[in-house]
Every structure is written in C-alpha cells, then in structure tokens.
Amino acid sequence: MTSLDPIQVFRTEAAELFEQIESGLLDLLNDLSDQDTIDAVFRGLHTLKGSGAMFGFEALAAFTHHCETAFDRVRKGQVPATDELVAAVLDAQDHMKALVSTPQGDHEDASNRLLAALHAAVGGAATTGHVVTPPLPQASAQAAAPASAPAKGQAFHIAFRLPANAMINGTNPLGLLDELRELGECTVKADLSTIPGLGSLEPTDLYIGWSVDLVTEQGRDAIDDVFIFVMDDMDIKVTEVAPVEAKAAEAAPAAKAASPAPEATLQKAEPAKAPGNEPKHGGKQAENVRVPAERLDELMDRVGELVIAQSRLSQLAGSSADLHLRAVSEDVERLSGELRDTMMVLRMVPVGSLFGRFRRLVHDLARETGKVIELETEGETTEVDKTVIERLADPLVHLVRNSIDHGLEPPDERVAAGKDKTGRVILSARQSGGEVIITIKDDGRGINRDRVRAKAESSGLIQPGQMLTDQELLQLIFQPGFSTAAQVTNLSGRGVGMDVVKKTVEALRGVIDVRSENGRGSEISLRIPLTLAIIDGLLVRVGAGSYVIPLSAVEECLELSLEDDLRSRGRSFISLRDNLVPFLRLRELFETGTPPDRYQKMVVISTGDARVGLVVDQIIGDHQTVIKSMSKLHHDVVTFSGATILGDGGVALILDVTHLVAVGQYQEAHLRAAG
Amino acid sequence: MTVQAAQPDAGSATKLALPASMSIREAVNTRELILAALQESGAILLDLPEDAQVDLSFIQIIEASRRHALSQGGSVALAQPARGSLLSTLERAGLLTEMAAEDQLFWLHRKEAA
Numbered sequence: 001m002t003s004l005d006p007i008q009v010f011r012t013e014a015a016e017l018f019e020q021i022e023s024g025l026l027d028l029l030n031d032l033s034d035q036d037t038i039d040a041v042f043r044g045l046h047t048l049k050g051s052g053a054m055f056g057f058e059a060l061a062a063f064t065h066h067c068e069t070a071f072d073r074v075r076k077g078q079v080p081a082t083d084e085l086v087a088a089v090l091d092a093q094d095h096m097k098a099l100v101s102t103p104q105g106d107h108e109d110a111s112n113r114l115l116a117a118l119h120a121a122v123g124g125a126a127t128t129g130h131v132v133t134p135p136l137p138q139a140s141a142q143a144a145a146p147a148s149a150p151a152k153g154q155a156f157h158i159a160f161r162l163p164a165n166a167m168i169n170g171t172n173p174l175g176l177l178d179e180l181r182e183l184g185e186c187t188v189k190a191d192l193s194t195i196p197g198l199g200s201l202e203p204t205d206l207y208i209g210w211s212v213d214l215v216t217e218q219g220r221d222a223i224d225d226v227f228i229f230v231m232d233d234m235d236i237k238v239t240e241v242a243p244v245e246a247k248a249a250e251a252a253p254a255a256k257a258a259s260p261a262p263e264a265t266l267q268k269a270e271p272a273k274a275p276g277n278e279p280k281h282g283g284k285q286a287e288n289v290r291v292p293a294e295r296l297d298e299l300m301d302r303v304g305e306l307v308i309a310q311s312r313l314s315q316l317a318g319s320s321a322d323l324h325l326r327a328v329s330e331d332v333e334r335l336s337g338e339l340r341d342t343m344m345v346l347r348m349v350p351v352g353s354l355f356g357r358f359r360r361l362v363h364d365l366a367r368e369t370g371k372v373i374e375l376e377t378e379g380e381t382t383e384v385d386k387t388v389i390e391r392l393a394d395p396l397v398h399l400v401r402n403s404i405d406h407g408l409e410p411p412d413e414r415v416a417a418g419k420d421k422t423g424r425v426i427l428s429a430r431q432s433g434g435e436v437i438i439t440i441k442d443d444g445r446g447i448n449r450d451r452v453r454a455k456a457e458s459s460g461l462i463q464p465g466q467m468l469t470d471q472e473l474l475q476l477i478f479q480p481g482f483s484t485a486a487q488v489t490n491l492s493g494r495g496v497g498m499d500v501v502k503k504t505v506e507a508l509r510g511v512i513d514v515r516s517e518n519g520r521g522s523e524i525s526l527r528i529p530l531t532l533a534i535i536d537g538l539l540v541r542v543g544a545g546s547y548v549i550p551l552s553a554v555e556e557c558l559e560l561s562l563e564d565d566l567r568s569r570g571r572s573f574i575s576l577r578d579n580l581v582p583f584l585r586l587r588e589l590f591e592t593g594t595p596p597d598r599y600q601k602m603v604v605i606s607t608g609d610a611r612v613g614l615v616v617d618q619i620i621g622d623h624q625t626v627i628k629s630m631s632k633l634h635h636d637v638v639t640f641s642g643a644t645i646l647g648d649g650g651v652a653l654i655l656d657v658t659h660l661v662a663v664g665q666y667q668e669a670h671l672r673a674a675g
Numbered sequence: 676m677t678v679q680a681a682q683p684d685a686g687s688a689t690k691l692a693l694p695a696s697m698s699i700r701e702a703v704n705t706r707e708l709i710l711a712a713l714q715e716s717g718a719i720l721l722d723l724p725e726d727a728q729v730d731l732s733f734i735q736i737i738e739a740s741r742r743h744a745l746s747q748g749g750s751v752a753l754a755q756p757a758r759g760s761l762l763s764t765l766e767r768a769g770l771l772t773e774m775a776a777e778d779q780l781f782w783l784h785r786k787e788a789a
Contacts (some may be wrong), residue, residue: 054699166697173731174767188769195735198710198743203702207735210769 010055011099012290013169014100017051019356020044021093025086026359032081041089042071043229048096051170051491060099063111067092079122088114090119090360113230137440153184153217155348160227160236161209163193168204171230177210184216206479213241221406293386296347300533303336303343304626307534307644310336311624317649340534347533349389351429351438352380357393358400358427367405374403384436388528390506392438399440399524400425402498404628407444407522417519419443435510435528435552435607441523447516452476469669474514478502509641511607511658527607527658537625537644538603540616543592546652548644549614549626553605553657560600560615566674572667574613576604582664583613589639605657612664614655627654676760680717689716689754695724702732709751717749728760731768741781 021044027037045068053061067089073079158180162173176187191209195201198417199275216222223238224231310332317329355377362375384392408414408423415421426441449470456462456476476482480499505512522575529535529550536550564574573580583602587594597617604613627642635642641656691712691741696707712719723729737751744751757765765771765782779785 056700167730167732174764177767177769189771189772190769192738192770195738196735196740197746198706198713198739199735201706203706203732203736203738204699206731208731208768212769 007055007439009168010051010057010170011100013051014048017044018093018097022090023356023361025090025093026085028081028361029083029363032083032086035075037074038081039228040073041075042075046171046229047070047660050172052100054170054172055101058097058101059107061113062116063092063099063107064096066115066118067096070118073122073168079350081504081512082121085121087116088118090363092118113332116332147671153215154454155213155215155221155241156220156222156223157239157241158212158214158236159209160212160234160627162206163232163233164205164207164208166201166230166234167288167573173206173208173210176230177224180212180214180223183218183222183226184214184539187213194553202506208514279600294396296386300343300347301338304534306336307340307624307626308647311645311646311647312649342382344385344534347385347387348383349386351382351389351436352377352381353427354389354393354396355380355427358396361397361400362404362425369404371404371408371423374410374422375423376424376426376428378426379430382431382436383427384429384528384530385533387533388436388530391504391508392526395504396427396438396440396528398498398501400427403442403444403524404524406441407446409445417445431530432527435527437525437527439525441521443521446518446520447474447477447514447522448518449473451518455482471514472515475512477514478512510658511659533627535627537623537654539620539646540601540603540614541618542586542590542616543594544652545590545592546620546646547586547616548652548654549603549605550622550625550654550657551622555604555606555611557619558602558604558613560602562596562598565596565600565615576611576613579611581611581613582667583615584667585615587615589618593608605661607658607661610661610665612661614660623652625652625654676759684712687716688718688720688750690720690722690754692722693724693727695726696728697723697733697736698730701774702736705733706736706739709736713740713744713751715739717744717747717748720752720753721756721759722754725755725759729764731764732733733761734768734770736765749756753781753784757782 007191021041024037024041024044028034031037048069049061049064052058052064070079070085070089074081074085079085095107095110095114096109097202098105125563162171162176163169166173180186180188191211194209195207197417201207203387214223220238220240227234275375290413310329311580313329314333317326320326324547354439358377359375362373365371366373369386403425408425409417409419411421414423424443428441429436429438431437452473453462453468453476454618456473456479457464457466459482459507461476461479461482463469478498479502482498502512505528508528511523511528513527514522514524516522530552536551538551538554540547540549558574560574572583572585574583575581581604585596587596595616600615600617601619602610602613603619606612623644623646625644628644629638629642630640638659639656641659642654644652689712691709693705694701695709709719709721735739740751743749770778774782
C-alpha cells in the first residue's frame with residue numbers, strides 16, 4: 001500500500017492556500033471593507049498556520065501567526081484594512097512561501113524586516129507574540145464532570161462529520177470539540193462506526209464523527225463560529241432541542257452519562273461487531289482525487305501507444321476476411337477512442353488557474369511603475385491541456401509586463417489624452433474549434449509603427465523602405481533583440497522575452513496575432529492547439545507519402561478535376577461560393593516528382609478567418625493521430641508540426657496548418673498586389 | 676521499534692513496543708508496524724511509553740486494529756490502561772462518553788465500576 005508523503009501533501013495544500021490568500025488580498029484592494037474577503041483571508045492564514053505547525057514547519061507557523069493576528073484584528077473591527085496592510089501581508093506571503101520551500105534556511109532577518117512592516121501597517125498594535133497553540137482543554141473536567149447546577153441557555157444537538165482529509169489539511173477535530181466545550185455545558189460522543197479494519201484504513205484520513213449536546217447562552221452563531229473554517233466541506237446538523245430552563249435541567253443527567261461509569265454504560269453496551277464486518281468509510285465521499293501530473297503523462301503515453309496498436313489492428317482486420325476479427329477490431333477502435341477522449345478531459349485544466357497569478361503581477365507592477373491599472377479576466381473556465389497551461393505561463397508574464405510597461409501610459413499622460421487615468425489590461429481566453437485563443441489587450445498608447453520600422457531598419461532586420469504588410473511590421477517586435485523602449489526598465493525594454501514568447505508559442509504549434517491602434521491600445525492573441533498529445537486527423541496521400549491534416553482545421557473537401565487544375569494554373573485560386581480561396585499544390589510544394597492523380601482532391605483548411613485549399617492526390621480518411629515531436633535535426637522545418645506512426649508502421653508527417661494558411665495568404669496578397 | 680516476547684500474563688500475545696510519538700506525522704508508519712505485527716502474530720500486546728504523545732489518528736489506528744484482529748480471529752490489547760496523552764485524547768474526543776463495557780476493558784482495563 002502506498003501513501004503520499006505528508007510533507008509533500010502539505011506543500012501542495014500550502015500552494016493552494018497561498019493562491020487563496022493572495023486572491024483574497026487582491027480582492028480586498030478593490031473593497032477594503034469587504035467582510036467576507038477579510039474572513040476568507042483570515043481563514044486561509046489560520047489554516048496555513050495550523051497545518052504548518054502540524055507538519056513541523058514551526059518557523060512558518062510562527063511567522064504566519066503574526067499575519068493571522070493582524071487579520072483577526074481587522075476581522076473584529078479593531079483596526080481597519082488598509083492598502084499598507086494588504087501590501088505588507090502580500091510581501092509576507094512571499095516569505096511564507098520561502099519558509100515552506102526551504103524551512104531550514106536562514107530566514108530570521110527577512111522575518112524581522114517583514115514583521116516590522118506588518119507591525120507598522122497595523123499601527124504598531126499587538127501583532128507580536130507567540131504562536132498560540134489551541135488551549136489544551138479543561139476538557140476532561142468539563143466533559144466528565146456532572147453539572148452541579150442547571151445550565152442556562154439554549155440547548156442544541158450538534159451532529160457533525162468532518163471531511164476525510166480534515167486532519168491532514170490541518171484541522172484539529174479535538175480543538176473544535178474544545179471550543180464547543182468552552183461555549184457551555186457539553187456532552188461529546190464519538191461515532192466510531194465508520195472506522196474500517198486496519199487493512200483498509202488510510203491512516204491520515206478522519207473516520208470519526210461526533211454528536212454533541214450543548215447548552216449555551218451564546219446562541220447558534222457561536223456554534224457556527226466554531227466551525228467557520230471547515231463549514232464548507234463538512235456535514236453538520238445543528239438542532240435546537242428544547243426551551244432554555246427545562247433543557248438545562250436535563251443537562252445534568254446528560255453530563256453524568258458522560259462519565260465513564262461502568263454501571264451505567266454496561267447496561268447500554270452494544271453487541272460486539274460481527275467479525276469481518278468492516279464498515280465502509282462513511283460520510284461524504286471524496287469528490288476529487290489528487291493525482292501527480294507525471295502519472296497523467298504516463299497514462300497519456302500508454303493511451304498513445306494503444307491508439308497506434310489499435311491502428312495496426314484496424315489495418316490487419318481491414319485486409320482480413322475474418323468477420324469476428326473485424327468486429328473485435330471495431331470494438332477496440334471504439335473503446336480506444338473513448339479512452340482517448342476521457343484521457344483528454346483528464347488533462348484539461350481551466351485557464352483560470354493560469355490567470356490567477358496575473359492579479360498579483362499587475363498589483364506589483366502598478367506599485368513599481370506608479371500606473372493605475374485594472375486587470376480584467378474573461379473566459380477563465382476555458383479548458384486547455386495542462387502542458388499548454390504550464391508552458392504558457394512565462395510567455396504570458398512577458399506579454400502582460402510589456403502591455404503595462406510599454407503600452408499603458410502614466411495616469412497624467414492618459415488624462416491629457418482624454419482617457420480615464422486607470423489603464424485597463426484584459427486577459428481573456430476562448431475556444432475556437434481545436435484551438436484556444438488567449439488574448440492580452442490593453443487600452444494604452446498602441447505600438448508605434450514608425451518607431452518599430454526605424455528600429456528594424458537600423459538593426460538590419462529589414463531593408464530601408466522595404467514593403468511590409470501591417471502584420472509583418474508588427475511581428476517584428478518578436479525578433480530577437482528587438483526593443484523600442486526608449487528606456488530600459490526592470491520590467492521590459494531589454495528586448496529579451498518577446499522572441500522567447502514567439503518561440504514558446506510556436507513550440508506549442510501556436511501562432512501569435514498582433515493588432516494595434518495608435519492611441520487606442522494593442523491586442524496580442526495567442527492561438528494554441530487545445531491539446532498536444534493526440535488529435536483527430538485527416539489522413540491524405542500526396543505522391544507516395546502520407547500526411548495528416550488536423551481535422552479541427554478542415555472546413556470541407558472538394559474534388560479538383562484535371563480541367564479545373566489546368567484552368568487555374570498560374571493563379572492557384574478557386575472560387576468557393578463567390579469567395580476566392582488560394583490553394584497550394586502539396587505535390588509541388590513537397591517536390592514529390594510524381595504525376596498528379598486524375599481526380600485530385602482539395603482540402604480546405606482555415607485558421608481564424610483565413611482559408612486556404614490544399615491539393616492532395618487522395619483522401620484516405622480520418623485517423624486518430626498520436627503526435628510525435630520532430631527530432632532536433634528538424635526543428636527548423638516549418639511546414640510540419642510533428643509526425644505520427646501509421647497502422648502499417650509507416651510514418652506520416654503532420655501538416656502545420658497555421659504555416660500553410662500563412663503561405664497561402666501571403667501568396668494571395670502578392671498575387672493581388674501584382675494585379 | 677521492536678517486537679518483544681509476550682508478557683507472561685498476556686498469554687501468547689506478542690508485545691509490540693511503540694514509540695513515544697504517534698501523531699498523524701507517524702500514522703503511516705504506526706499502521707504498517709501494527710499491521711505487520713498482527714500478520715506475524717495474531718495476538719499482540721501494545722506497549723506505549725508512559726510519556727507517549729498521541730492524537731486522533733492513533734486512536735483510529737488502534738480501533739482499526741481491533742476490528743482487524745476481530746475479523747481475523749486474533750486479538751489486540753494494551754499493556755497498560757490508557758494514561759497521559761492517550762487518556763486525555765480519549766476524553767477530548769468523547770470516546771469515554773457512554774463507553775461500552777468491552778471498550779472500557781480494552782482502553783481502561785476496567786472490569787467493573789470504578
């Protein structure tokens with residue numbers, strides 16, 4: 001039986017808590033009086049402290065305690081939430097991350113400096129102190145002692161069961177029970193019925209549930225406060241039992257029953273549980289399972305190999321007269337297709353997980369540059385392959401930094417230009433066919449085309465006066481070493497980054513579109529395939545070679561007769577429902593040296609609004625395509641985005657749709673220009 | 676951690692000396708240790724140091740061990756009645772409330788009224 005390393009589990013949980021705390025802090029900057037957000041930040045800090053202490057991260061627990069105390073005071077209205085406090089806690093949070101990643105490091109100086117800032121931010125009030133561990137109860141006395149006098153207040157029956165991962169997440173059930181005892185006369189009874197046998201026990205899970213009879217003068221709200229940090233994830237039922245005095249009188253015998261007096265309990269002894277009758281772990285079943293990313297990658301590789309093997313089986317079955325073999329082959333094909341689809345869904349991650357980190361970036365950049373910036377995000381629920389998400393993180397940081405540093409003007413400049421002093425950066429994502437389009441848009445000054453051209457000419461990237469389309473000119477900003485920033489800052493302007501952005505996006509088989517309007521802002525769109533692993537492809541033959549066209553890009557297939565082919569020579573355009581569509585003869589492009597088939601086919605593909613036809617000799621059919629990367633020797637081959645293995649063991653190259661469409665559009669533009 | 680010979684008064688039970696710290700941090704090891712002992716010898720006697728520090732995870736492991744032993748025809752017992760941190764944890768967790776006779780016998784070694 002294998003179990004996850006608790007320390008690693010804590011680190012993962014801490015990372016989530018950091019995100020939650022940071023998100024709350026940044027929300028708070030929009031409305032410093034938002035009590036729900038203040039509570040959420042407090043809860044996050046509290047949980048982090050508790051979990052840290054439980055897993056031996058004492059320095060983290062001690063440090064976090066100060067931040068928690070500060071927010072507790074805010075929560076209680078003793079001090080106001082201020083920008084300074086939020087900034088201090090944000091800085092402190094970065095330090096907490098260091099305390100999690102390198103707990104043995106020398107953090108004392110940094111801790112003292114940050115605590116001094118925190119202290120100043122809350123007006124020098126008491127944030128100092130020591131980590132408070134939950135008070136060890138006078139529980140035994142309270143729980144077991146018979147009530148000497150009738151308790152006053154309301155009587156409640158509380159039945160609760162915490163989530164299975166409560167303990168490992170830092171919740172201390174005994175602490176909750178202690179807090180309930182502090183509210184009044186309390187009888188606690190544990191329900192052990194769901195504890196399984198040792199063979200099935202997950203030792204860090206919580207199986208015990210509780211029922212509590214409580215008489216308190218503090219009301220229902222006080223009970224809710226006890227569970228405030230765990231309320232969302234637990235099962236709890238609180239029932240008001242009886243009127244005050246009458247119930248209080250009954251509390252005495254109830255409390256007596258709490259004492260482990262054998263005379264009383266022997267009468268109520270339950271029969272021993274039947275051997276082998278090991279109850280299932282009760283309570284709400286876990287809704288999510290945490291799986292290491294490498295295991296998903298391994299599974300993906302296996303599915304890829306299965307798809308290739310299935311392709312071979314289909315080919316064998318197709319050439320066999322054995323109907324049983326064909327039936328089995330079809331079943332395997334269907335099942336492997338379903339498995340692939342399921343696998344794809346497993347790998348999909350909402351892009352919101354990527355966007356979340358930019359709120360902090362924008363906040364920090366606003367402080368550094370003195371600009372007033374508002375970040376908007378749209379389409380956070382759009383899902384993308386997890387590998388795409390991971391690889392896009394750095395390019396997006398560069399682009400957002402660039403938008404803020406180069407694009408957005410300082411407040412006075414914006415006001416002088418008749419704009420709102422607050423600059424806006426919009427980060428959005430949406431799915432379009434087999435692509436996800438991530439856009440970074442700002443309402444700044446826009447890209448100065450004259451400056452781009454001058455810079456490109458002076459650095460020899462283009463010839464003086466060279467004719468360029470608008471897109472070609474704007475794409476120059478992605479050239480290595482290119483920067484139009486008059487002043488190099490910490491943020492950008494070093495010309496390092498934008499070329500890396502382009503390379504990263506292209507490595508993801510994506511493409512970058514740039515739009516910019518002088519004085520109105522810029523928009524950079526990254527169009528990335530939804531997945532990098534397996535795609536539905538259209539298998540075609542050109543000459544003697546097989547090629548795969550990603551099916552998500554295919555709009556339609558037409559027949560190109562020899563007559564039409566001859567008629568269009570020299571123009572390479574076809575009229576498609578009154579629209580001229582350029583086409584490429586792949587046989588010529590690939591220099592196959594073979595004569596064309598009598599009835600050639602044209603596959604019309606598109607990216608965004610641009611379309612192009614690809615003339616092939618034969619359309620073989622759809623093909624589940626496991627994408628294999630090209631070798632390093634072929635990294636500069638632009639027409640193909642990868643390769644795949646066919647059922648007969650042969651190799652088919654996968655066409656780079658974006659590149660081919662660009663070639664077609666370029667051809668169209670030049671032919672139009674030539675009249 | 677060592678598996679020792681059974682105490683004379685514990686019949687054929689194998690005595691298992693447990694470490695002083697048995698919190699959730701050690702829960703995985705504690706479970707493996709007891710499970711291995713139960714598989715090796717169906718009857719075990721758990722020997723906790725007087726200053727043993729435990730939490731709820733340990734209580735659950737012991738309860739799970741009792742169920743396991745029962746289903747396998749074996750037995751688990753404590754060498755000494757619950758004391759110190761163990762007793763406090765049992766109380767705080769509400770396990771002593773309306774405690775069944777066999778549970779009193781197991782945890783507290785009580786056979787009759789105190």
